[in-house]
Amino acid sequence: xxxxxxxxRGALALGFAFLYLPILSLVVYxxxxxxLVTVWSKFSVxxxxxxxxxxxxxxxxxxxxxxxxxxxxxxxxxxxxVALALARFxxxxxxxxxxxLATAPLVMPEVxxxxxxxxxxVAMEQFIGWPAGRGTLTIVIAHATxxxxxxxxxxxxxxxxxxxxxxxxALDLGAKPAKVFMVITLPIIxxxxxxxxxxxxxLSLDDLVIASFVSGPGSTTLPMVIYSKVRLxxxxxxxxxxxxxxxxxxxxxxxxxLLMARQERLRQRDVQMAIAGxx
Amino acid sequence: xxxxxxxTAFEPWTDPNAVPYIEIRNVTKKFGEFVAVDNVSLNIYxxxxxxxxxxxxxxxxxxxxxLAGFEEPTSGQIFIDxxxxxxxxxxxxxxxxxxxxxxxxxxxxxxHNVAFGLKQDNVPKGEIADRVAKILELVKLGSFGKRKPHQxxxxxxxxxxxxxxxxxxxxxxLLDEPLGALxxxxxxxxxxxxxxxxxxxxxxxxxxxxxQEEAMTLSSRIGVMNHGRIIQTGTPTEIYExxxxxxxxxxxxxxxxxPGRIVDEDNDYVRIGCDxxxxxxxxxxxxxxxxxxxxxxAVRPEKIHxxxxxxxxxxxxxxxxxxxxxAYMGDMSIYNxxxxxxxxxxxxxxxxxxHSEDTITWDDRVFLHWHASSGVVLTL
Amino acid sequence: MSRAGYVPxxxxxxxxxxxxxxxxxxxxxxxxFFNTLGRFAISGRGAVVLVPYAWLLLFFAIPFVIxxxxxxxxxxxxxxxxxxxxxxxxxxxxxxxxxxxNYLFLVQDALYWKAYLNSVKxxxxxxxxxxxxxxxxxYAMARAEESWRNVLLMLVVLPFWTSFLLRVYAWxxxxxxxxxxxxxxxxxxxxxxxxxxxxxxxxxxxxIVYSYLPFMILPLYSTLEKxxxxxxxxxxxxxxxxxxxxxxxxxxxxxPGVVAGFSLVFIPAxxxxxxxxxxxxxxxLMIGHVLWDEFFANRAWxxxxxxxxxxxxxxxxxxxxxxKLEEKAETAA
Numbered sequence: 001x002x003x004x005x006x007x008x009r010g011a012l013a014l015g016f017a018f019l020y021l022p023i024l025s026l027v028v029y030x031x032x033x034x035x036l037v038t039v040w041s042k043f044s045v046x047x048x049x050x051x052x053x054x055x056x057x058x059x060x061x062x063x064x065x066x067x068x069x070x071x072x073x074x075x076x077x078x079x080x081x082v083a084l085a086l087a088r089f090x091x092x093x094x095x096x097x098x099x100x101l102a103t104a105p106l107v108m109p110e111v112x113x114x115x116x117x118x119x120x121x122v123a124m125e126q127f128i129g130w131p132a133g134r135g136t137l138t139i140v141i142a143h144a145t146x147x148x149x150x151x152x153x154x155x156x157x158x159x160x161x162x163x164x165x166x167x168x169x170a171l172d173l174g175a176k177p178a179k180v181f182m183v184i185t186l187p188i189i190x191x192x193x194x195x196x197x198x199x200x201x202x203l204s205l206d207d208l209v210i211a212s213f214v215s216g217p218g219s220t221t222l223p224m225v226i227y228s229k230v231r232l233x234x235x236x237x238x239x240x241x242x243x244x245x246x247x248x249x250x251x252x253x254x255x256x257x258l259l260m261a262r263q264e265r266l267r268q269r270d271v272q273m274a275i276a277g278x279x
Numbered sequence: 280x281x282x283x284x285x286x287t288a289f290e291p292w293t294d295p296n297a298v299p300y301i302e303i304r305n306v307t308k309k310f311g312e313f314v315a316v317d318n319v320s321l322n323i324y325x326x327x328x329x330x331x332x333x334x335x336x337x338x339x340x341x342x343x344x345x346l347a348g349f350e351e352p353t354s355g356q357i358f359i360d361x362x363x364x365x366x367x368x369x370x371x372x373x374x375x376x377x378x379x380x381x382x383x384x385x386x387x388x389x390x391h392n393v394a395f396g397l398k399q400d401n402v403p404k405g406e407i408a409d410r411v412a413k414i415l416e417l418v419k420l421g422s423f424g425k426r427k428p429h430q431x432x433x434x435x436x437x438x439x440x441x442x443x444x445x446x447x448x449x450x451x452x453l454l455d456e457p458l459g460a461l462x463x464x465x466x467x468x469x470x471x472x473x474x475x476x477x478x479x480x481x482x483x484x485x486x487x488x489x490x491q492e493e494a495m496t497l498s499s500r501i502g503v504m505n506h507g508r509i510i511q512t513g514t515p516t517e518i519y520e521x522x523x524x525x526x527x528x529x530x531x532x533x534x535x536x537x538p539g540r541i542v543d544e545d546n547d548y549v550r551i552g553c554d555x556x557x558x559x560x561x562x563x564x565x566x567x568x569x570x571x572x573x574x575x576x577a578v579r580p581e582k583i584h585x586x587x588x589x590x591x592x593x594x595x596x597x598x599x600x601x602x603x604x605x606a607y608m609g610d611m612s613i614y615n616x617x618x619x620x621x622x623x624x625x626x627x628x629x630x631x632x633x634h635s636e637d638t639i640t641w642d643d644r645v646f647l648h649w650h651a652s653s654g655v656v657l658t659l
Numbered sequence: 660m661s662r663a664g665y666v667p668x669x670x671x672x673x674x675x676x677x678x679x680x681x682x683x684x685x686x687x688x689x690x691x692f693f694n695t696l697g698r699f700a701i702s703g704r705g706a707v708v709l710v711p712y713a714w715l716l717l718f719f720a721i722p723f724v725i726x727x728x729x730x731x732x733x734x735x736x737x738x739x740x741x742x743x744x745x746x747x748x749x750x751x752x753x754x755x756x757x758x759x760x761n762y763l764f765l766v767q768d769a770l771y772w773k774a775y776l777n778s779v780k781x782x783x784x785x786x787x788x789x790x791x792x793x794x795x796x797x798y799a800m801a802r803a804e805e806s807w808r809n810v811l812l813m814l815v816v817l818p819f820w821t822s823f824l825l826r827v828y829a830w831x832x833x834x835x836x837x838x839x840x841x842x843x844x845x846x847x848x849x850x851x852x853x854x855x856x857x858x859x860x861x862x863x864x865x866x867i868v869y870s871y872l873p874f875m876i877l878p879l880y881s882t883l884e885k886x887x888x889x890x891x892x893x894x895x896x897x898x899x900x901x902x903x904x905x906x907x908x909x910x911x912x913x914x915p916g917v918v919a920g921f922s923l924v925f926i927p928a929x930x931x932x933x934x935x936x937x938x939x940x941x942x943x944l945m946i947g948h949v950l951w952d953e954f955f956a957n958r959a960w961x962x963x964x965x966x967x968x969x970x971x972x973x974x975x976x977x978x979x980x981x982x983k984l985e986e987k988a989e990t991a992a
Binding site: 009012036079089108110116123126145213223226241257261 | 707708710711712714715716717718719720721722723725726729739792793795796798799800802809810811813814815817818820821822823824825826828829830831832833835837838839842869872922923926927929930931932933936937947950951954955960963964967970971974978
């Protein structure tokens with residue numbers, strides 16, 4: 001009973017148009033020769049050249065990538081620990097608090113997180129002298145604090161979806177808990193860890209507000225540079241940057257999607273074979 | 280296999296000098312306020328195939344998980360081969376388990392799954408390969424070693440799980456609903472295979488199941504559980520023919536239950552008055568019950584004869600009724616007979632003749648009668 | 660302690676704070692914390708819990724205490740620009756000075772509570788529009804062919820992976836007076852003068868709806884997809900028309916998704932800064948923006964902290980309300 005109403009089809013089409021037309025317009029006008037972004041003159045790639053000469057943007061992008069990498073790695077470790085505790089340790093004291101501490105950053109407005117972390121860093125510097133000043137380190141800590149929640153949610157749902165008796169079977173066959181985690185649990189939840197890592201990476205790369213609060217002189221991230229440029233008005237260079245980013249992400253996501261679809265097809269074929277071929 | 284058991288009379292539980300291999304002493308397990316296992320004591324002997332039978336939530340799986348070490352008893356002790364298991368982690372116990380979901384490692388091939396336990400014990404590589412090949416041959420999966428679990432059918436997965444648990448040659452193998460996930464036909468053939476393997480390897484099995492048929496065919500002894508307690512332990516015949524309570528009689532097989540009181544008794548017989556049956560029930564052995572106490576007589580459907588004519592000498596154990604419904608099962612038919620008191624009685628009759636004009640049918644008036652040894656008197 | 664007249668500072672602090680510490684440890688919350696710490700430290704898996712626990716307490720929970728503390732401080736021109744609450748006066752006395760002036764300021768100055776109310780209004784309307792757009796989309800996705808569902812799902816998530824800032828930026832180019840819409844409308848001869856869309860509430864609504872739409876669609880989709888199709892067939896079999904079936908079966912059963920989606924849009928949108936800053940005008944001042952300005956432009960840390968505490972209270976109330984609603988929706992469904 002998969003009847004299709006025109007209303008639903010229309011809603012989908014309009015919805016996706018709403019989601020994608022703005023991005024499309026960014027891409028199209030990045031190839032505009034005119035300095036006025038929204039007035040088309042002729043096709044040109046000159047703004048890409050300008051972008052690649054723009055030293056502040058490039059160094060900010062490099063810094064952002066470094067921060068995103070460190071953040072994602074840290075967030076995956078912390079988030080996985082949270083997920084393990086919540087999904088596997090049963091009822092322990094403080095579970096409810098951990099659970100709400102771990103999910104609150106998901107909806108906490110960024111300005112609050114940013115401000116409170118900055119005030120913490122200032123206070124800590126005052127009392128224990130660490131972290132000395134604000135910069136890459138404080139941004140990584142701040143980003144890891146909120147992106148670990150996303151990782152925890154993803155990994156936890158994978159862990160609860162996994163058959164616990166698989167881990168028990170490994171224990172039963174003589175593997176110690178730490179080994180069970182490394183040899184059985186980790187490979188099974190690896191896809192969740194990977195998507196958690198990618199999500200944390202993107203969140204960090206994307207964050208303006210929290211980074212603005214906790215960054216220091218000399219640690220200007222890419223969103224901060226973009227923001228200061230955008231505040232001054234439209235710039236074709238930003239369009240070019242956006243196009244590169246969209247292109248990169250689309251290729252990555254499409255590639256991952258195709259890979260997953262292929263594996264799913266192979267799996268389906270195997271299952272068919274198992275059902276049909278033998279008793 | 281089955282007949283081997285009966286001919287050698289493997290009955291260590293009747294031998295007062297036999298040393299139990301697994302000893303469960305006053306074990307209680309509570310989850311918060313809920314008592315999952317309630318003061319259970321049980322001895323299981325070497326090479327037995329012991330079934331824990333009960334409905335869902337009766338505590339049978341919790342008991343099994345305590346043997347495996349996944350749960351610690353709240354009180355009481357468990358000994359395996361004389362060794363106290365308190366505080367011993369699952370990975371240090373000489374016990375392996377076959378899980379209900381099979382719990383095969385999805386990212387490993389069949390060979391790696393089976394070899395996993397041996398690797399944990401640091402068995403030399405060559406020996407691992409030998410033992411894995413041998414056990415896969417035993418469960419008839421010799422050519423499937425390189426496959427992943429999702430490339431196997433349900434029956435094959437079940438055999439991988441069995442091989443994986445057996446390859447470590449555990450002192451005790453625990454099986455949690457081993458046949459639960461298989462369809463009926465496959466189940467029957469697998470039952471016999473399981474018994475054969477157990478016989479060949481001589482490993483002690485403890486099986487948890489909710490399926491009474493499975494328990495009856497597989498086991499040397501059955502422990503029937505309810506509300507965390509073991510209600511009765513005994514061979515399948517004892518459990519079926521001599522249930523010790525209404526619960527066991529009702530849970531294992533189908534039964535007709537007549538409440539009544541003793542009206543006449545001696546050392547070698549009792550006569551029980553039963554209003555619902557509108558006749559007295561005669562039992563050809565004495566009963567240890569106070570006179571005038573309320574008790575029940577259980578009669579299995581296959582032990583009741585169904586006739587149109589009154590049997591000769593129909594003083595006791597004979598009631599009249601009307602056929603209310605017939606369920607044709609192929610090999611036999613189940614008759615629902617309404618007694619004149621309104622009580623419904625189930626009777627099964629084998630379909631010995633292919634077709635007969637004279638078979639008893641709907642709305643026929645019939646006599647139900649049974650032998651003096653067929654009724655079981657229950658006081659609980 | 661010391662017989663000499665001079666008491667070293669450290670010792671003095673220790674003496675003074677000893678009773679304080681002792682009472683602190685007796686507080687149920689802290690005692691519970693230390694007990695938990697002790698319990699987990701001995702077990703092997705303790706580290707698994709303790710590391711993230713300590714991290715979240717240090718970098719997520721404690722900061723709020725500091726914000727609360729600073730919101731009660733006076734502003735001074737110094738580094739950092741606020742006064743200490745707890746001061747040692749005449750060497751031995753502890754003096755605690757609480758300044759409620761920052762909160763009084765929030766109530767008295769119309770700018771603040773207007774921004775506060777405005778945030779609630781804008782976030783609510785945006786979340787509602789998200790629901791109106793997102794529900795049919797999620798429904799259509801859940802009813803689509805199995806093979807299409809993952810593709811559609813990917814299409815919903817894909818924009819989320821590209822830069823949020825750049826997606827908001829795209830709307831400047833579209834809504835500007837010299838932007839794409841106005842350019843096209845003028846070129847088509849429909850209007851002569853550009854319509855003012857940028858720097859209005861309208862632009863803010865568009866920006867929020869656009870950025871947060873996936874957060875609405877995903878929870879809705881996951882509840883709608885799990886919905887047992889045979890329920891609808893049963894309803895149809897019992898003589899219920901499709902639209903009626905939607906109202907009496909699908910909609911009530913999807914309420915958990917509606918609640919989750921609505922709060923996933925509403926709560927973060929309350930504190931939104933970037934969107935009102937880039938797309939909004941004078942009348943779309945939101946509380947997150949006020950906080951930002953107080954902090955960065957005015958360097959008024961205590962006032963910014965007070966704004967944050969006021970906002971946090973609202974967010975926590977909303978989260979509690981959401982949990983209640985979700986429980987209700989779960990039990991009803």
